[in-house]
Amino acid sequence: MSEWERKAEEFTEKIAREFYLTGSGQKEKLEIEPIYRQYADLFSEENVRERLMHLHDDPPATRYLAGMAASGFVENQVKKLDQDVTNAILAAKVDWDGEEVPFLQVPVLLANEEDWQRRHKLESLSSQVDAELLPRLRERLERVHEIAETLGFEDYVQMYKTLLDVDLDAQAQWLQKFLDETEEEYKRQLFDRLQKAGIPEDEATSADIAFILRAKEFDRYFEKDRMVPALLETLKAAGLSKGEDLPFTLDLEPRPLKSPRAFCSPVKVPEEVYLVIKPHGGRDDWDSFFHEAGHAEHFSHIPKSLPFPVRVLGDSDLIEVYSFHMQYRLLEPSWVRDIVGIRSPDLERYLSLSRFAKLFLLRRYVAKLQYEVSIHRGNVENAGEIYKATLERALHIHIAPERALRDMDDGFYTAMYLRAWLFEAMLREFLRKELGETWWRHPDAGDLLYQWWQRGQTKTLNDLLPEIGHTKLEMEPLIHDVLGLE
Numbered sequence: 001m002s003e004w005e006r007k008a009e010e011f012t013e014k015i016a017r018e019f020y021l022t023g024s025g026q027k028e029k030l031e032i033e034p035i036y037r038q039y040a041d042l043f044s045e046e047n048v049r050e051r052l053m054h055l056h057d058d059p060p061a062t063r064y065l066a067g068m069a070a071s072g073f074v075e076n077q078v079k080k081l082d083q084d085v086t087n088a089i090l091a092a093k094v095d096w097d098g099e100e101v102p103f104l105q106v107p108v109l110l111a112n113e114e115d116w117q118r119r120h121k122l123e124s125l126s127s128q129v130d131a132e133l134l135p136r137l138r139e140r141l142e143r144v145h146e147i148a149e150t151l152g153f154e155d156y157v158q159m160y161k162t163l164l165d166v167d168l169d170a171q172a173q174w175l176q177k178f179l180d181e182t183e184e185e186y187k188r189q190l191f192d193r194l195q196k197a198g199i200p201e202d203e204a205t206s207a208d209i210a211f212i213l214r215a216k217e218f219d220r221y222f223e224k225d226r227m228v229p230a231l232l233e234t235l236k237a238a239g240l241s242k243g244e245d246l247p248f249t250l251d252l253e254p255r256p257l258k259s260p261r262a263f264c265s266p267v268k269v270p271e272e273v274y275l276v277i278k279p280h281g282g283r284d285d286w287d288s289f290f291h292e293a294g295h296a297e298h299f300s301h302i303p304k305s306l307p308f309p310v311r312v313l314g315d316s317d318l319i320e321v322y323s324f325h326m327q328y329r330l331l332e333p334s335w336v337r338d339i340v341g342i343r344s345p346d347l348e349r350y351l352s353l354s355r356f357a358k359l360f361l362l363r364r365y366v367a368k369l370q371y372e373v374s375i376h377r378g379n380v381e382n383a384g385e386i387y388k389a390t391l392e393r394a395l396h397i398h399i400a401p402e403r404a405l406r407d408m409d410d411g412f413y414t415a416m417y418l419r420a421w422l423f424e425a426m427l428r429e430f431l432r433k434e435l436g437e438t439w440w441r442h443p444d445a446g447d448l449l450y451q452w453w454q455r456g457q458t459k460t461l462n463d464l465l466p467e468i469g470h471t472k473l474e475m476e477p478l479i480h481d482v483l484g485l486e
């Protein structure tokens with residue numbers, strides 16, 4: 001192992017530990033700057049160029065190292081701007097009902113507000129905060145684009161096409177078909193749900209969707225105390241980790257500063273992996289808990305003997321397949337019936353809502369990818385307009401242009417999520433065909449994943465396609481999944 005790799009692993013562990021300690025409420029403030037400073041040499045221009053030069057030496061490992069180096073190089077140079085934006089977001093307040101509400105609390109209020117006119121009023125107040133963040137975010141984006149060119153890439157899109165080994169333009173174009181083929185059913189369901197919720201079609205916004213998807217009526221099925229037992233039953237059913245033998249640490253400690261959202265921290269892969277939760281119950285809480293549990297299971301089953309890049313790094317499309325696979329048991333009728341205990345007719349209503357939630361999310365991500373490709377090709381000045389037009393075309397609701405630059409992930413994570421969604425639906429279709437409707441309680445389902453995890457990330461998502469009977473990503477399984485077709 002090279003000295004660079006050894007240092008890179010140390011760095012990764014320290015950063016992950018810092019996020020774990022802060023997120024789990026054991027440390028008050030996130031301090032990653034000192035860690036970056038200590039390891040500044042890792043991301044020196046010389047070292048990053050060196051990694052990029054060896055990108056194709058021994059893929060995928062050398063590609064993962066180059067990806068880490070290049071992303072670290074970018075982050076290192078915009079971290080001051082990032083910190084400013086994060087602090088501005090943390091400090092921002094919105095005047096609501098005679099009270100100062102933290103900006104970060106607004107999404108929760110929106111999802112729970114019953115009156116659509118009040119929702120829209122609150123939403124426009126929060127857009128004002130977004131508008132104030134825009135100049136700094138624009139500066140950051142322009143800086144990031146310059147850095148990509150400094151490193152010798154044609155542009156930011158080209159940089160990530162190379163680092164991710166994905167043709168981002170072709171993917172964005174191809175996925176238009178997903179929008180086309182689900183358009184009619186999406187509109188039918190959207191307008192039907194808006195009407196039932198008493199929201200005028202031509203006035204609907206993202207806040208109304210958040211309210212519809214909040215679906216309080218199902219809360220009684222998703223109790224907070226049932227989450228962990230349901231996970232244990234699920235793992236046991238597929239022959240994965242069972243009972244007290246969990247290979248990761250379940251952090252259930254109720255600390256006041258603990259993040260309300262579940263997360264997984266792979267501090268040291270595979271021997272020190274945390275699944276951190278502060279259970280509050282509800283469909284959404286279960287959803288993110290199962291997602292993160294999928295990450296924890298995966299990371300804690302990778303053999304310790306594998307080298308750093310294929311053990312710890314890896315492509316995020318495949319990493320997200322494992323978390324989605326655990327999460328989308330919440331879309332499997334027999335799992336929902338037997339593990340959650342929802343019966344007809346609530347079962348059908350719950351499944352229909354969950355599929356609509358996923359359809360909305362997917363359409364949003366396809367549009368986001370199309371928008372991101374355009375912005376990263378240099379359309380920064382018109383970001384707001386392009387964002388609004390692209391998302392409105394896909395979602396048929398009003399979109400606030402002020403969010404354009406905040407609703408964006410670095411490094412085309414959007415594209416990686418989409419690839420993971422596509423693959424995971426293909427995987428579930430394969431398991432259903434091979435093992436039947438109740439595949440999730442067949443030990444072979446667990447064994448297949450177990451074998452994949454044992455190889456670490458030496459295989460990419462494309463390498464695994466033949467193992468589920470395909471040669472390329474297909475769209476039909478995902479379309480069938482969100483439309484509830486067999």
Ligand SMILES: [Zn+2]
Nearest residue numbers: 291295320323
């Ligand atoms: Zn994830």
